[in-house]
Amino acid sequence: MVDAAAAPERADGSAFPLYEEQPLVEVRDLVISYRGRPALRDIDLDVYRHEIFGIVGPANSGKTSFLRALNRMDAFNPAMQVAGSIRINGKNINDWRNEYALRSRIGVVFPLPVGLPLSVYDNVAFSPRLRGIRRKARLDEVVERCLTRAALWDEVKDRLDSLGSLLSGGQQQRLTIARALSQEPELLLLDEFSIAVDPVTTMRIEDVLRELRSEITIVLVTNLVQQARRLADRTAFFLTGELVETGVTEDLFEGKVKDRRTTGYLEGRFG
Amino acid sequence: MDRRDAAWYVDRVAQGLIFAGGISAIVFIVGIFVFVTKEGLGFVFGPLQPGEFLTSIAWRPTSNNPTYGALALIVGTASVTGFAMLFSVPLSLGAALFIAEFARGKTREILKVLVEMLAAIPSVVWGFVGMSIMNPLIIRIFDVPVGLTVLNAGLILGLMAAPIMTTIAEDALKAVPDSYREAAEALGATRWEVVVKVVIPASRNGLLAAVLLGVGRGFGETMAVLMASGHAINLPTSPFDSVRALTATIAAELGDAPVGSDHYGSLFTLGILLFVVTFVVNLTADLVVRGVGKK
Numbered sequence: 001m002v003d004a005a006a007a008p009e010r011a012d013g014s015a016f017p018l019y020e021e022q023p024l025v026e027v028r029d030l031v032i033s034y035r036g037r038p039a040l041r042d043i044d045l046d047v048y049r050h051e052i053f054g055i056v057g058p059a060n061s062g063k064t065s066f067l068r069a070l071n072r073m074d075a076f077n078p079a080m081q082v083a084g085s086i087r088i089n090g091k092n093i094n095d096w097r098n099e100y101a102l103r104s105r106i107g108v109v110f111p112l113p114v115g116l117p118l119s120v121y122d123n124v125a126f127s128p129r130l131r132g133i134r135r136k137a138r139l140d141e142v143v144e145r146c147l148t149r150a151a152l153w154d155e156v157k158d159r160l161d162s163l164g165s166l167l168s169g170g171q172q173q174r175l176t177i178a179r180a181l182s183q184e185p186e187l188l189l190l191d192e193f194s195i196a197v198d199p200v201t202t203m204r205i206e207d208v209l210r211e212l213r214s215e216i217t218i219v220l221v222t223n224l225v226q227q228a229r230r231l232a233d234r235t236a237f238f239l240t241g242e243l244v245e246t247g248v249t250e251d252l253f254e255g256k257v258k259d260r261r262t263t264g265y266l267e268g269r270f271g
Numbered sequence: 272m273d274r275r276d277a278a279w280y281v282d283r284v285a286q287g288l289i290f291a292g293g294i295s296a297i298v299f300i301v302g303i304f305v306f307v308t309k310e311g312l313g314f315v316f317g318p319l320q321p322g323e324f325l326t327s328i329a330w331r332p333t334s335n336n337p338t339y340g341a342l343a344l345i346v347g348t349a350s351v352t353g354f355a356m357l358f359s360v361p362l363s364l365g366a367a368l369f370i371a372e373f374a375r376g377k378t379r380e381i382l383k384v385l386v387e388m389l390a391a392i393p394s395v396v397w398g399f400v401g402m403s404i405m406n407p408l409i410i411r412i413f414d415v416p417v418g419l420t421v422l423n424a425g426l427i428l429g430l431m432a433a434p435i436m437t438t439i440a441e442d443a444l445k446a447v448p449d450s451y452r453e454a455a456e457a458l459g460a461t462r463w464e465v466v467v468k469v470v471i472p473a474s475r476n477g478l479l480a481a482v483l484l485g486v487g488r489g490f491g492e493t494m495a496v497l498m499a500s501g502h503a504i505n506l507p508t509s510p511f512d513s514v515r516a517l518t519a520t521i522a523a524e525l526g527d528a529p530v531g532s533d534h535y536g537s538l539f540t541l542g543i544l545l546f547v548v549t550f551v552v553n554l555t556a557d558l559v560v561r562g563v564g565k566k
Binding site for chain 1: 375376449450451452453454455456457458459460461464468469472473
């Protein structure tokens with residue numbers, strides 16, 4: 001069992017560089033169940049500011065349920081129950097009386113790109129408009145900045161008025177990233193973002209994520225262990241509803257693990 | 272191996288029957304159109320004076336000197352339908368929004384069943400409600416001499432058209448993928464913002480089609496309108512005037528009109544008019560659903 005409250009140590013005994021007294025996200029005793037049947041048990045973990053926190057594991061290990069709990073998306077699914085505590089910036093997310101305000105500070109990118117049936121421009125301007133930004137010049141600026149950061153601006157700058165759902169799959173996924181960035185989130189949740197994206201676009205998005213790390217914190221759920229290796233500072237391994245272990249990514253891949261199953265999964269012996 | 276076995280014959284027969292079933296809709300609609308036009312055309316190209324038909328309110332087909340002014344009937348149908356839509360469209364779209372977007376679990380299932388039951392009430396029962404409940408109620412509340420009016424028929428017709436509009440509008444809302452709702456909520460939109468900014472724009476065509484089908488229902492309804500509208504030839508100037516509808520006129524007079532007479536032909540001309548209007552409305556609704564003319 002990982003003691004999540006302690007500073008993570010690298011295998012050679014040096015401290016993890018991003019360690020801090022108050023992590024951005026603190027998860028304690030989290031249990032998620034569907035119709036009373038637990039899908040995720042006794043999760044304790046911390047996510048530090050400005051890290052990319054990878055979550056790997058085979059299907060049905062509870063990765064997506066975990067992400068959905070982080071911004072209270074469990075409300076969409078009446079069968080899903082969340083117990084335990086999740087704190088973001090030290091505040092329990094259930095203490096937010098306005099869950100919409102909580103969600104507006106957390107960006108989410110879903111496995112399949114969801115271009116809202118609006119123009120490219122309106123997709124990106126959606127969240128700023130919800131926050132009350134009305135001035136065209138200001139919106140233009142936000143839209144251009146977010147699309148540029150999502151490596152999409154050059155491809156769509158001449159057709160901002162066409163429907164977002166008409167873009168290619170890879171473009172739509174970058175559009176959803178631009179949309180998530182337009183929320184100016186502290187925390188960005190990505191759920192297997194590369195499922196519907198070609199390898200070249202995946203690499204471009206990965207570059208974008210690496211640049212974003214200096215400004216925001218990213219939780220990356222992925223079923224591609226190599227993607228976790230390329231991107232994540234630390235990685236958690238989920239297996240059938242259990243957090244097997246959390247560790248500095250490079251250590252896990254070098255076999256410095258507490259549980260043999262981790263190495264087994266990372267090396268592709270099962271999963 | 273290449274034997275025509277039982278399954279092959281069953282497949283052939285089934286295909287034939289299904290084809291006949293499918294094609295019968297076309298056969299019937301063409302048949303009805305041919306019949307109505309055949310009976311009416313003799314009048315349209317004979318005694319009918321188009322100017323009188325469309326501008327006069329004098330509908331006196333049984334007088335010694337008969338006149339066939341259908342303006343009052345057209346206005347009667349239009350005013351009742353218009354009034355019905357005025358109150359039924361917001362009601363139905365509101366009900367559909369509630370059922371599709373806000374109601375959960377049991378509430379939603381019960382509501383859906385109730386709305387469908389509302390659609391199953393026979394129109395003569397609605398007419399009965401109009402005559403024996405709404406009529407005295409309107410007289411008492413508004414202190415008017417007659418309660419069988421545009422208001423009465425419009426309210427009844429609105430309630431009759433509501434279930435079909437609600438059901439179709441709800442289908443249109445349900446056709447919007449949940450992923451849109453989740454994506455918008457994940458961006459911090461409230462349920463209401465999601466509905467207004469994402470769901471309604473995405474289902475606009477279906478909602479418009481629902482309204483048009485309601486209008487078509489209104490134009491075609493006969494019995495309830497006959498009973499609740501007062502059936503008086505009149506150009507209404509307020510909701511408290513009695514009117515007479517095209518459909519009600521046909522229903523009330525066709526039995527007394529000798530086959531082949533001018534009166535008979537004139538009623539079929541009203542039928543052609545109704546047929547064309549409902550056909551155009553329904554066709555428009557259909558094209559709208561399919562998204563014709565979408566950019």
